[in-house]
Amino acid sequence: MTRTSRKPPRDPAQLSGKPLAETLEPSSILHSETEDWTTSRDLTEHGLSFVPEVMQDLTLYLLANPNVNSSHLFRADILFDSEGILRTPREKAQSFALTGNANADAIASTGGLNGAEDEAEVEPTSARDVAGFTLTRTIVRRLVPRNPKLDRTLDQTCHFYEAETETTAGTEGGCRRSLVIYTPHITKEEDIPYYHPTLRSLAYLYDYNQTTITPNPTTTEHPSQEPTPTPTPIPGPGLGTLTLHTLLFPNLSITNRLERTLQALLNTQIRLARTTHLPTPSSSSGSSATINQKHLGANKNPLKDNILPQHLVQNTYTRLKTKYASDLCQRWVETTEPSKHVFEDLSIAAFLIELWRSMYGIVPEDERSPPTPAEFPGFVDVACGNGVLVYILLQEGYSGWGFDARRRKTWGIFPEWIQRRLKEEIYIPAPFSDAVVGAIVEPEPEPETEPSDPIATSSPSPSSNNPFNLNIPTHTGHFPKDTFIISNHADELTVWTPLMAALLCPANPSPFVAIPCCSHALSGAKYRYPPPKGASTSAKTEQEEQQQQQQQQPDSGDLKALRKERQDAQATEAGFLKSMYGSLTAKTMAVAQEVGYEVEKTLLRIPSTRNMAVVGGRRGTMVRWRGRGRGGEREDEAEVVGDADANAEEVVGKVMAAVQRECAREGGVKAAAKIWIERARGINKGPGMGKQRGGGH
Template structure:
C-alpha cells in the first residue's frame, strides 16, 4: 500500500485564485508612531481547526529563530545577537559556554572570545490588543555568502489573553533602509507576521477538559506600488505550510528553551557557527577547482563537499584543542609550532589531506591503493600521500614470529605498523576495516600517552578485516554471547505487520540513541566507542553536518589532550616533550595489557590472533590489488 503524504493545509478551503485577487486589510491594528500601517492578509493565508496549543507554536517559533534553514534552503542558520529575556545564546556566549565546560584553548584563536556587533533592535510597534513580551535580534546567515549577504532582523513577540482565547503574534522586521538592500532569500516585504489564535472552552467542575482549536494566519506589509509577484506568493504559502507541517511533527519534550532541538549528539563538541563559517570559507576556496579537476569515476560533488565539511570540523576541533589556527590567521612565517601533526589512515582520494596541508596543518595520509586524484594535487601534497597497507602491530608480531618466512608480511606493497610520532592526531574517515582498530592503533603508537583520534564509521568489519555485524550494546557494554546471533541478524528489521503506525514507531525509535544502536551502523559506532573506553580513552560521539548518512564521529582523547596542551600553553616551565608529566612506563604497560585482552577476545571468533592475522593479510592483498573492499572511497 502506497502511503499518501498528508498535505499541511486543507486544500478544499483555498480559493485557487492568485493571491493578489484575495488580498484584504489585516485585522491587526499596527501603529508606527502615530500612523497606522497598512498591513494585508488573505483568506488563503489562514488555516483553522488546528489542534496545536500556543506552547507548541511558541516553542516551534523559537526553534526556527536559530534554524531558518528549515524554512529556506538558501540559509545556513541564524545567529542570535540579542534576546531581551536572556535565554537564547549569542555565538560569543556559546563559545564561552564550550570554553567553560571543557577548559579548552580559546575557540576564536584569541584568549578572549570576541563580542558580537552592537546591533540595536528596531523599536517595537504598538498593536491594539497585544502586549510586547519579548524582543530578539538575529542575523540570517546564507549558504552562499558570495551571492547573498547576511541580514539582521528584529523579531518582536506579543501576547494577549481575551476570555477563552490565547493569542500569540510574532512580527519580523529586516534591518534595511530600502527594498534594494533585501537579499534574495528574504521575502520582498517591509515586515511580516505570524498570528496564532487559540480557543479553548473552560471546563466546568462536572465536565472533562476539552481540546481547543487554533487558527494560524500570515500578515504582511508590502512596499508601496510593489505588486505581488509569483515568487512572493509562493514564499508566503511556503512559510505557512512549513510552520504547520513542522508543528504537526514537533515534540515539545525535544525542544530546548534556547530555541534548539535536544539532540545531545549534535553540536555537542563544537559550536555550530564556527564549523559552518569555516566550511563556507573552504567551499569558496577549494570546491570549484576540486570538482572541475576530478578524475575519479565517482560523483565529485558528494565527496568534495563531504571532505570539506570534515576538514572544517577538524580545523575548529584543533583550534579548540591546541590553539592552532589556519595559515591565513597566523604570523608572517605561517608556521604554527603548537600543532603536533596528523595522519589520515585509509585516506582514499586524499582531498582531506590536500586541504589540510594547504591550510597549513602538517601531516600525511596513506591508503592501500593509490588514487587517480592524487596526481591532480601539487607535488608538495603528493609527497605526503603514500600507498601503504596497514598491518596492526599485534598481527605483525604473530605473523613475523619465530620460524616465520622472510615474506611473512609481504602483501605486495609497503606496509605500516601504525607506529606514529608522539602526539600525532589520527583521522580515519569511512576507513571500514580500520574503524575499530583506530583507538587500538592510537594507543599502541604511544601506550604511555595514547594519541588522540577521530573515527567516522562506515561499513562494519571485525578486527580480522572480515565483514561482521556487532550486536547492540547492553547498558553500554557488549554481550559476547550474543555476537554470533547479531552477525546473522537483518540490518533494519521491519515490523512483522504492514501497519503504518508500526512503521512510524520504528522510524521514530531509530532516531533515538537506543534505536540507533539497533542498526548495523549504530552497533559499529557503539563498538568503536566501547573498545576505546575499555583501553582508557575519554570518548565522545558527535553527529557531523556532512552530506552522508554515515555521519557519526567518535572522538577519543580530546578532553585529556586539550587540558594538557592548555596547561603547556600556560606553564612556561614545560619546555619540550609531551605536557603530561604523569605518563610513565607503568601506565603504558597497563594500556598494553588492556589492548592485548581486547585483541585476544575480538579475534577469538576467527580462531585466535594468529588466524585473524592471516585473514587480515589475505584481505590486505586483495584490497591493494583492487580485488577486495576498498578501505575508503
C-alpha cells in the first residue's frame, strides 16, 4: 500500500537552523521606546494562500478553543466582545435555561459559571496605538484550565487591528494587513500559568498581497474594426505572510520551551487554516462584504455542544472529578486501567446532570434547598458494567438503579446502599418473551419514597419462576413510568434502547440517551448495519478496515498519527456514516424515529472514540414536565386519557413492526428470541480467559 504523505505546515528551507534567541530582531510595526517588541524570520512563513477572512475565522475559533493549542486548557470563556457577537457564559446559560425547565437566574448564578461570576467586572487592557493600523475589535476571554488545583484561570485581552495599502506603481494589487495582539492581565512573570507562554504580549500579523489579473484583449482581424477596449483587471489569487511578534518580560530571554511553544503556535495556525472553510462561497474572492461576521469563528463541528452549553458540562465535570476521581482510582479493583473508565463515566454523569437540569428542573443534591422535594422520575442504567456511573448519579442525589448480566468486582467497593441498586439481571425484550413463553406478568414496581432511602429500589422484582432456564433473574423492562433510560456502550441493548423506552409507557414513551459502541442485531448477534440510504455504499467491512490498519502500521511507525488520520477520514458526515459505528448510530436514530421519537445526536466530550450520544424525547419531556404540578402529575391528566390510549396502541404497533422487520434476517421474532436467550445463557457463564474485558462496559 502506498503511504500517503502530509504536507508539513511550514517549509523547513525557510528556517535558519539557529536557536531562536540568536535570530531575534526588533519588530518593525510594534517596537517602540517603551516596549521592546521582537520578531524573527524563523517566526515568519511566506507564500501562504489563505485570504484574510480565513485567518480571521480561525482566530475567532481558537479564541474560544485554546485547548487546540494546549492540552492543559478546557476552553476560554468570552467575557467581553466589543461587537457583541460572541456570547458570554452568563448569556449562554440564560439562553439555554429559557429553552428548558431550569431556573435561568439559578443556572447563571450557581452552577452555570463557576469561574466567570465576576465577568462584568473584567475590563480590557488599554489598546496600543499601532502606526498605520486601525483598532477594529476588542475581546476579553478567560482561559479555563482542566485542573484548577494545578493551574488558575487567566484573563486575556485580544485587540484586533486592520490596515490596507492601496495599489501603487510597480505592484499588481494592494496589501491587506491583519494584526491581533494578546495581552494577559498580569504584570509579573511569576504570575504566568504553566499553560501560557512566558510573555507580556503575543501578536499575530498576517499580510495578504492581493494580485490582479488583466484578461488578454481580443485582437481584431480586420483593420476597419474599432480596437477592443482594454479589459478591466479582476482580483486574482494572492499570497500571504504570517509572522509572530513577542514582547518579553524584562531581563528574560527565549528559553527552549518558549521557542518550541512559539513554533507550535505558528504550525497550528497554518495547519488549521488549510482545513478552514468560510461560510459563503464568495469568500474565495477575498472580499468580506458577503461574509456574515456572526458565522466567523463558529464551532467547526456542529454536533459538539449542540444540546448543552460547553461550559455548563465542563464545570460540572470539574466538580465531579475533584469529588470522586481520586477515591475511585485508588480503590479500583479491576484489571483494566482505572483512569479511562472513571473519567469517561464522570464526563457522562456531568452531561446527564446538566441534561436533567434542563429537562426536569432538578439540580444536584448539594444545590437543593431543604424545603424543596426532589421531583425526578428516576433512571435505569442498562448494561451498567462497572457501576461507576450509577454510583456517581446516586451520590449526587438522583434516584435510580442499574443492571448488568454479570456482577463486577467494582460493585463491591461501593457502599451497601449503592450495591443494592446494582442488579445482576438479564433483560429479555417483551416481544421475545411473548414469542417464546407468552406474556409474563411482572409485579408492579414500587416507586421510591426518598432518593436517600438505602433500601428502596426502582428495580422490578424478577419472577422466581424463571421460564428461560437461566441461572439469573430476568425482566422485560417493566420500569416505573417516565424512567429515564441510560444505555452507555450497552452493545446488544443499543438498538433495543428506543424500543425498550417506548414499550415502557407507550402512551408517553420515556426519554433515553444511547451511546453506541459495538454493533449488534436485535437478536444480540454481531451485525454490521449497512449505511443509511443516501450514504456511499462503498463502506469497508470491519475485517477490511482492520487489515488496512495492520498494513499501514509498519509503514507509518506512528500509531497516534495513524489513528488521527483515520478519524480525519470520518470527520465528514458521509465518512462517518460509512463506518460501522456511524451506521450503528444512524440505525439507532432511525429506529427511534420510526416509533415516534424526536431524536437528536451530540458528540460527548469523553475520553473515547465511541462518543456519539443519541438523545430521544428530550424536548417532548420538557414540555410535559413543564405542564405538571407538584408531585409530577398533569393537572389535566383525566382529559388526555383517551388520546393517550390511542397513542399507546399506535406506538406498540410501530414497535412490533420494527421488531418483526429487523428479526426477519434471523427467521422471525421467535428465532431471534431463541438466539437472544442462548447468548444470554453464554454471557451469564462468563467469557473465557482470553475474552475477558475487565470492568468496562
